[in-house]
Amino acid sequence: MKVLVTGASGLLGGHLVAALSGRHQVVGIDRHPWWGDRPADVRVADLGAPGVIADMVPALGPDVVIHCAGLVSVDACERDPALAYACNAGVTRTLARALRPECLFVYIATDGIFNGDAPFATEEQLPCPRTVYGRSKLQGEWEVALACRRHLIVRTNFYGWSSGRKQTAAEWLYRVLESGEAATLFTDFFYTPMYVVDFVERLQFLIEGGHRGIVHLAGRDRVSKAQFATLLAEAAGLSLEHVRWGSVEDAPLAAARPKDMSLSSEHFRRLTGANLPGCRAGLRRFVADRHCPLSARVEGRRELGRARRQVLRAPRG
Numbered sequence: 468m469k470v471l472v473t474g475a476s477g478l479l480g481g482h483l484v485a486a487l488s489g490r491h492q493v494v495g496i497d498r499h500p501w502w503g504d505r506p507a508d509v510r511v512a513d514l515g516a517p518g519v520i521a522d523m524v525p526a527l528g529p530d531v532v533i534h535c536a537g538l539v540s541v542d543a544c545e546r547d548p549a550l551a552y553a554c555n556a557g558v559t560r561t562l563a564r565a566l567r568p569e570c571l572f573v574y575i576a577t578d579g580i581f582n583g584d585a586p587f588a589t590e591e592q593l594p595c596p597r598t599v600y601g602r603s604k605l606q607g608e609w610e611v612a613l614a615c616r617r618h619l620i621v622r623t624n625f626y627g628w629s630s631g632r633k634q635t636a637a638e639w640l641y642r643v644l645e646s647g648e649a650a651t652l653f654t655d656f657f658y659t660p661m662y663v664v665d666f667v668e669r670l671q672f673l674i675e676g677g678h679r680g681i682v683h684l685a686g687r688d689r690v691s692k693a694q695f696a697t698l699l700a701e702a703a704g705l706s707l708e709h710v711r712w713g714s715v716e717d718a719p720l721a722a723a724r725p726k727d728m729s730l731s732s733e734h735f736r737r738l739t740g741a742n743l744p745g746c747r748a749g750l751r752r753f754v755a756d757r758h759c760p761l762s763a764r765v766e767g768r769r770e771l772g773r774a775r776r777q778v779l780r781a782p783r784g
């Protein structure tokens with residue numbers, strides 16, 4: 468397949484380009500250059516600039532687009548709603564409308580579209596975002612559903628090692644624990660994080676298995692930020708001595724966060740037969756991958772994926 472990955476130099480996009488490159492013809496677009504250890508066809512362009520999508524995308528003629536580009540900082544979105552809607556909804560709309568009807572549009576969506584009042588949100592639950600980020604990403608979902616007959620909207624939450632250009636939350640946490648800096652971690656903010664390499668492997672099951680519609684794909688375990696930090700410290704042999712436990716309600720954040728962003732991925736499990744890694748297992752891989760080049764991270768997992776697929780795809784019952 469000819470696969471176009473937007474946001475190809477970001478956390479998820481980078482891992483996707485590396486994982487898919489050996490199996491498909493992959494082209495990436497990002498406003499930042501490619502950072503992987505193996506060459507990849509990543510073109511530097513701003514998808515929001517006039518004419519860029521119309522000039523580039525039809526000429527590439529992709530069979531699948533995996534749209535990872537977006538304004539991902541929840542607080543930046545709250546400070547500049549116009550920019551958030553332009554990036555997360557406007558670019559998505561223009562991209563979705565530029566594709567051939569046969570092209571599959573895979574939209575990377577967020578757990579932040581729910582109000583966060585109850586654990587393990589399912590696909591049936593009505594969205595009610597509390598933040599500009601959540602609202603702009605939800606509008607992105609609608610743009611995809613309206614414009615593309617063949618679409619897959621995958622709501623998630625993942626963590627991993629980035630290029631280093633923009634520190635991810637998990638990288639920040641690792642550095643804080645390693646350096647012994649003081650930090651306050653929330654005991655009352657829950658989510659279902661998944662290691663990005665585990666996510667990439669399972670996203671391939673969805674795409675290559677021909678699944679469509681809205682699917683939640685996140686970690687199996689619902690944990691608080693404090694529990695996540697405790698499991699990370701355990702996996703990495705780091706100390707929690709300088710960590711304070713606090714409440715998200717006392718934090719000076721630009722956007723008031725939903726308190727429970729956990730997703731139920733049962734529908735994904737039923738569709739694919741694939742398992743969901745627990746938080747402790749994901750963090751062990753995250754720690755083990757710390758000094759691995761990008762290609763080694765995804766290649767190790769690709770082997771595992773192949774073995775797992777055989778076991779997991781066996782007829783059940």
Ligand SMILES: NC(=O)c1ccc[n+]([C@@H]2O[C@H](COP(=O)([O-])OP(=O)(O)OC[C@H]3O[C@@H](n4cnc5c(N)ncnc54)[C@H](OP(=O)(O)O)[C@@H]3O)[C@@H](O)[C@H]2O)c1
Binds near residue numbers: 479535536575576
């Ligand atoms: N991280 C999570 O847990 C999570 C959870 C749910 C959903 N998602 C979604 O997953 C997707 C990927 O997230 P991520 O964490 O991998 O984000 P990321 O690391 O910020 O990657 C996104 C990449 O896209 C680039 N980009 C943004 N707008 C662009 C544009 N107009 N033209 C070209 N490139 C553009 C970004 O550049 P800049 O850095 O300059 O913006 C960045 O390099 C996002 O759509 C996000 O909403 C993420």
